[in-house]
Amino acid sequence: MNGRVLIIAGSDSGGGAGIQADLKTVTALNGFAMTALTALTAQNTLGVHAIHDVPEDFITQQIEVVLADLGADAIKIGMLHRASVIHAVADVLQRLAPDTPLVLDPVMMAKGGHALLEPDAMTAMKERLIPMAALVTPNVPEAEALTGLKISSVEDFPKVAKAIGAKAVLVKGGHMDGDVLTDVLWQAGDVQRFEGPRIDTPHTHGTGCTLASAIACGLAQGLDMAAAVERGRAYVLQAIKTAPGYGQGHGPLNHAHTFSK
Numbered sequence: 001m002n003g004r005v006l007i008i009a010g011s012d013s014g015g016g017a018g019i020q021a022d023l024k025t026v027t028a029l030n031g032f033a034m035t036a037l038t039a040l041t042a043q044n045t046l047g048v049h050a051i052h053d054v055p056e057d058f059i060t061q062q063i064e065v066v067l068a069d070l071g072a073d074a075i076k077i078g079m080l081h082r083a084s085v086i087h088a089v090a091d092v093l094q095r096l097a098p099d100t101p102l103v104l105d106p107v108m109m110a111k112g113g114h115a116l117l118e119p120d121a122m123t124a125m126k127e128r129l130i131p132m133a134a135l136v137t138p139n140v141p142e143a144e145a146l147t148g149l150k151i152s153s154v155e156d157f158p159k160v161a162k163a164i165g166a167k168a169v170l171v172k173g174g175h176m177d178g179d180v181l182t183d184v185l186w187q188a189g190d191v192q193r194f195e196g197p198r199i200d201t202p203h204t205h206g207t208g209c210t211l212a213s214a215i216a217c218g219l220a221q222g223l224d225m226a227a228a229v230e231r232g233r234a235y236v237l238q239a240i241k242t243a244p245g246y247g248q249g250h251g252p253l254n255h256a257h258t259f260s261k
């Protein structure tokens with residue numbers, strides 16, 4: 001086992017996304033996962049039924065005690081929900097882990113359409129967290145919301161990625177159409193396309209959380225950014241292909257596929 005990953009995100013009681021997906025992913029990729037919970041959701045494959053917030057000072061305390069004792073080689077941020085939480089997380093990371101690579105998944109909406117980011121939190125995310133991130137991983141609606149630009153095809157991904165204003169951005173093509181699914185990695189002007197088959201399935205709950213955690217784990221294990229993205233995409237693809245088919249809505253992935261080899 002190698003690579004310590006601190007995950008700062010919300011809980012998905014359904015086990016398919018959020019902290020649960022993050023823990024499973026990092027474990028399946030042979031890393032060591034630690035967590036700071038930001039919110040609890042009562043959630044299943046049909047949607048988010050309720051959200052219970054974790055107080056800011058307790059989020060900060062989870063991060064402080066973990067970093068002070070165990071340390072982290074990479075940090076992944078998922079659902080943060082409120083502006084006050086974003087400020088608290090940015091403050092503690094600036095203080096205790098300014099040089100640890102940070103993967104920021106700018107989660108705004110659950111797959112079922114439930115808003116997971118309050119409106120004023122968007123500004124806080126742009127001002128505080130995006131500048132700190134080693135990588136930001138928006139899907140298409142998130143990339144549009146962060147920039148005010150419209151995406152009509154994959155050709156638009158690089159300019160939108162650049163406009164986000166981070167060191168590196170992976171614009172994910174899950175929300176586009178077509179048999180080929182393309183993600184674009186933009187790194188300080190350097191553009192790399194990753195293409196793969198689009199699987200026709202309802203079982204894609206947590207793909208975004210899973211990919212971001214897989215990339216964070218790769219960085220923690222010393223992979224460079226492109227290699228971490230490549231391995232992360234392959235891991236997600238296999239997890240979709242072997243999804244167990246649980247639930248009546250957007251079903252979860254098979255995070256454990258690496259164990260059956």
Ligand SMILES: Nc1ncnc2c1ncn2[C@@H]1O[C@H](COP(=O)(O)OP(=O)(O)OP(=O)(O)O)[C@@H](O)[C@H]1O
Pocket residue numbers: 017110111138139140172173174175181183197198199200201204205206207208209211233236237240
């Ligand atoms: N149908 C699919 N077939 C193959 N790969 C997929 C499919 N859907 C998603 N992926 C993979 O998962 C990654 C993330 O997908 P997506 O763009 O849907 O992110 P997201 O919208 O943030 O997901 P989430 O709703 O879980 O937050 C994609 O980059 C791609 O690699």
Ligand SMILES: [Mg+2]
Pocket residue numbers: 105107108139208209
């Ligand atoms: Mg997402």
